[in-house]
Amino acid sequence: MAAEADIGEGASAKKGVPKLFIIIGAAALVVVLGGAGLFFFLSKGTAEAEHAAGEHGAVIEAPHSFIFNLPPMIINLNKDGEGDAVMKLTVALEVADEAMMTEIQPRLAKVVDAFQVYLRELRRSDLEGSAGIYRLKEELLRRVNVSIYPSRVESVLFKEILVQ
Template structure:
């Protein structure tokens, strides 16, 4: 009877050990595959960026590639925001336009009145809550970029640079 008890007690231990090894092995495989996937994902992103940077440096030279953008400063704009029942809120905004070359600056100069008008019309419809947080500022930047490119078409602005944003 003592032999049966020993056999009965040792049998569940043998069944539990393989399950434990299977679970540990599966977890290790998942971690290794996840790490390998992350490594390939990160290395492929930086490799393509490095290849683009190397191609730009080869065709134009490293210092010339950095010097290909020009900044076009707009005058500061002060607009009343859409108050929707709140007290009068206003925004002071100073923007610069990044353009590809100096010839583009000359092309867009006569159309600056259209750009300022497009900005003013859009900015007056904004509410103070539209500008809260980094997401609000990002949406503002993207919308201003879209509007400036529509106003100066077929010329193109590369990006909008905020020099000053004040909302009160």
């Protein structure tokens, strides 16, 4: 009987080895298929970008914009508890085409007036931090677009901001 027990253990050990190979093979297959799927999923976006660039790899150019420089402005800011404050501001306007530059030229006095009226009401504390400068930029863009309507300016670019 002891011999039969040894034979039984040897037979079960032989059956256990193929199960181990099947489990390892299945796990490896899942990893390989998952990696292949991830590769195709991530490379799909780059293939579309290459196709959009053209067959010969041509670069798509961004539309050109033109810069219209305004004269520098020196503004007395509204008084707050800190005393007198002066701001020197140099601004450029980004427009879509050259025709827009010729449309802005006769309306330049209206643009500068709209800027001066708004800027004189600002306090030094209104211009602190990047959020204050961003609000200033957005407000100037809104005012210039109202002044030159129906024409439109794409963005306001700060060349110089000095607050003393």
